[in-house]
Amino acid sequence: MAFDNEQRFLEKMVKAQRGDKAVYENLLLELSMFLNNYLRPKIFNSDHLDDVIQEILLAVHKSRHTYDSKRSFMSWLLAIVHYKFIDHVRAMAKSDKEFLHSDSNEKDHDYLLEELIKIEVGEQLLLAIESLDEPSRSVIDLLKVQGMKVSEVSIKLNISESNVKVLAHRSIEKLKKIMKPNL
Amino acid sequence: MKNVNLIKELSNTLTPVKPVRAGLKEVFLCLGALLLTILLGLVLSGVREDLIEKFTDYHFLTEAVILLIMGLFSTVAALRLSIPGAAHKLLLLSGVTSMLIWVTFVGSNLFQATTIAGGAGLNCLRHISLFATIPAAILIWRLRKGAPLDRYKASLFTFLGAASLGAFATHLICHNNDPLHVLQWHVLTVLAICVVGIFLKNKVLQKI
Numbered sequence: 467m468a469f470d471n472e473q474r475f476l477e478k479m480v481k482a483q484r485g486d487k488a489v490y491e492n493l494l495l496e497l498s499m500f501l502n503n504y505l506r507p508k509i510f511n512s513d514h515l516d517d518v519i520q521e522i523l524l525a526v527h528k529s530r531h532t533y534d535s536k537r538s539f540m541s542w543l544l545a546i547v548h549y550k551f552i553d554h555v556r557a558m559a560k561s562d563k564e565f566l567h568s569d570s571n572e573k574d575h576d577y578l579l580e581e582l583i584k585i586e587v588g589e590q591l592l593l594a595i596e597s598l599d600e601p602s603r604s605v606i607d608l609l610k611v612q613g614m615k616v617s618e619v620s621i622k623l624n625i626s627e628s629n630v631k632v633l634a635h636r637s638i639e640k641l642k643k644i645m646k647p648n649l
Numbered sequence: 650m651k652n653v654n655l656i657k658e659l660s661n662t663l664t665p666v667k668p669v670r671a672g673l674k675e676v677f678l679c680l681g682a683l684l685l686t687i688l689l690g691l692v693l694s695g696v697r698e699d700l701i702e703k704f705t706d707y708h709f710l711t712e713a714v715i716l717l718i719m720g721l722f723s724t725v726a727a728l729r730l731s732i733p734g735a736a737h738k739l740l741l742l743s744g745v746t747s748m749l750i751w752v753t754f755v756g757s758n759l760f761q762a763t764t765i766a767g768g769a770g771l772n773c774l775r776h777i778s779l780f781a782t783i784p785a786a787i788l789i790w791r792l793r794k795g796a797p798l799d800r801y802k803a804s805l806f807t808f809l810g811a812a813s814l815g816a817f818a819t820h821l822i823c824h825n826n827d828p829l830h831v832l833q834w835h836v837l838t839v840l841a842i843c844v845v846g847i848f849l850k851n852k853v854l855q856k857i
Contacts, residue, residue, distance in 0.1 A: 485665035494656040520655055525857050527659045529796030531666035532732045545734030546857075549798040621658050 471500060476539040483530060494523055501547065508551065514558070522550045524617050594644040601625065602637040609634055669794050671732045676725055679791055683724060683810075686783040687818045694776070696821045708758060709826065715754060716817035719747035723810035727788055730803040731795025744806055748813075748839075755836055759828035766827045770834025773823050777838045781808075781815030785846075789853050796857045800850040807853075808846025812839040 475493065482490035501519045509515040525546045533542050595606050601623055608619045609630070616634075620627040703709045723744040729736040759765070788807045797803035816839050823835075 487663050490663050491660035498652045532796045534670045541734040
């Protein structure tokens with residue numbers, strides 16, 4: 467199946483490298499469908515699958531200049547897919563470990579009390595976020611509340627990734643100052 | 650599908666790009682530039698006076714060849730790692746294997762030696778680091794133009810390649826051929842540079 471697409475993907479990528487937006491959009495849509503079929507047997511959770519596909523599409527976009535039309539498109543693409551899939555598996559393993567670790571020795575009472583405090587602090591934090599100026603508020607909202615990645619926030623707000631990180635860092639420092647009297 | 654919005658945004662921000670390659674021509678050009686910087690460094694610092702005589706010494710010549718091969722394999726591996734799917738496992742293995750051959754060679758010299766003197770080697774540490782600086786800078790610049798997926802390996806081979814070339818140049822300068830000195834001040838310096846490279850991977854290479 468992968469090799470049926472080879473020539474078509476290759477031609478579209480070459481046009482995309484020259485700046486053809488329509489062909490590029492079409493290529494990314496086809497890649498998205500191809501990746502969906504390719505990764506579905508490996509990633510069962512559809513949200514996770516979408517996240518991995520987005521990561522791969524972003525990586526394809528960022529590294530499109532490294533594709534050489536003399537070489538196989540599929541081996542180039544699958545190298546990216548393989549790397550991003552391993553990245554995802556590592557992230558999943560890490561989050562599972564943290565989840566199990568944090569739950570292991572909790573007593574119900576302490577747990578409920580902590581949750582109530584979290585809710586209260588969470589509400590205060592939301593008010594503090596509201597008090598931030600734009601685009602800091604959007605950066606914190608997208609990055610920390612909605613859990614988007616730096617690269618996604620960068621594209622969404624049309625600012626560079628380094629600026630997103632700087633804004634996030636400054637905003638967190640501001641939030642710390644605002645929240646300090648409440649903690 | 651969630652991806653549709655992302656695809657629209659990516660295609661709207663598309664700009665034409667000049668493909669970056671790591672084919673034979675590009676690799677040879679880069680290797681040529683690296684060897685030229687090493688040669689210039691040797692011309693400026695001056696080689697040992699008995700270099701011509703030393704070329705008849707089996708141990709000296711073998712070590713020089715191993716270091717050169719190690720530098721070339723590691724450099725090519727680093728360059729190929731900058732292109733997704735271009736680095737063959739055999740190439741990566743060659744870099745690591747030549748490193749192991751060097752360590753084994755120096756180790757076996759140490760065991761066979763009748764007298765071991767060691768000796769100070771801060772100059773060798775300085776020479777290897779200085780000789781490795783420009784090749785490392787050239788390689789990092791070249792890698793940043795590409796898209797290294799595995800920053801750990803890319804950084805390791807970049808610094809291993811640069812340090813090997815630095816050790817090769819230092820081998821032609823250093824008067825002390827004592828195996829303990831080579832192990833302490835040449836091998837360990839190259840290994841230390843590799844470790845520094847691994848720690849610097851996130852600083853010098855961007856995540857794709």
